[in-house]
Amino acid sequence: MPEGHKTHHLAKLHHSILCDHPLRITSPQGRFRGDARKVNGQCLSTVRAAGKHMFYEFDSGRIIHVHLGRYGKFRQHDAPPPLPVGQVRMRMVGADHAFDLTGPSTCRVIDQAVRDEVVAKLGPDPLDGGRSSVAWENVRHSSKPIGGLLLDQAVVAGVGNIFRAEVLFETRLDPYTPGNELSKESFDRLWRSLRKMMRTGLKYGRIISVTSREAGVPLSEVQAKDRFRIYGKTECPSCGGPICTPEIAARKLYLCESCQTQH
Ligand SMILES: [Zn+2]
Structure with missing residues (x-):
């Protein structure tokens, strides 16, 4: 999508x-x-x-x-x-x-x-000057898991299944953390990660979550199969453990349970 x-x-x-x-x-x-x-x-x-x-x-x-x-x-x-x-x-x-x-x-x-x-009806759009303070209010008043809230377009607009998996992994967040138990610090990291990743996606016309250092080539040359850290993968790039794929908000989420433990 x-x-x-x-x-x-x-x-x-x-x-x-x-x-x-x-x-x-x-x-x-x-x-x-x-x-x-x-x-x-x-x-x-x-x-x-x-x-x-x-x-x-x-x-x-x-x-x-x-x-x-x-x-x-x-x-x-x-x-x-x-x-x-x-x-x-x-x-x-x-x-x-x-x-x-x-x-x-x-x-x-x-x-x-x-x-x-x-x-x-839309939440703030990180690519259109959307304000993080509005997204934070949407998140902190909800008992739903952050892994589900990210896909809710009324909470934050423009996030789909790939951005969801990649930002939760980059920030090491446990996707099951209820919005009202997420720390403000974690939310701020999540928003920064999301805005950066969406801007990179806009610049290159496709989602790229790896850095050029991780990829070993400039981002304009990253192969399609190498542009994600966790989405579609079976092995965690950080710890080497298995990636599991539970359904959260009716979509498959790629998740490393060992690395993603923060709240
Ligand atoms: Zn891991």
Whole structure:
């Protein structure tokens, strides 16, 4: 599932490529056809991300709201694009480039009031100036485990299963610690780790939790299989012990029980 670094990365890319031109917006698959007509031919003024949500704002005030969900994906083409392949929910064609969107969980046209409602339900986004003090208030008033709270978009926006595992490992936190038993010091370390890792993800367009020293190469050259410390691994890179994979908040969490003991 694309996490917050990906939506911010795509928003920047789409903003730089598509803004200030009239866009041809269609729905080759048909499911977005009625909404596409509401914005087809209009000029895009800005593209923003909030957590895992994306908002394409047009001069008319109308907004396309996209949530990629687990399977959503954009494909980029030169304009004019080739015939659509697969179930293309939305095709956006600008002056020089085009994007096809397949498999999103949300793709609809909304107005500012609905956008504000969606954003109001989100916790702070570390990539969008979100404040750690707000996240801390959300965490410390909950008896749910921190390993579950991190995936709750109302607690902190943009974190998915990979960031969750990697920041909990980097900070050596026990994911079962209830939010209201987590020390402020541990929370501060967690937030710093998260912000740093999400910024690195935004910079490189993919999640990388290892340092270049650990990888032995510059981060731009890290192989896909070497970019995580714990996610998808079977052996702990610190102690060599086994990685276990309990379900927390209905998703598999990669965890070293020997190393992750702090509260
Ligand atoms: Zn370990």
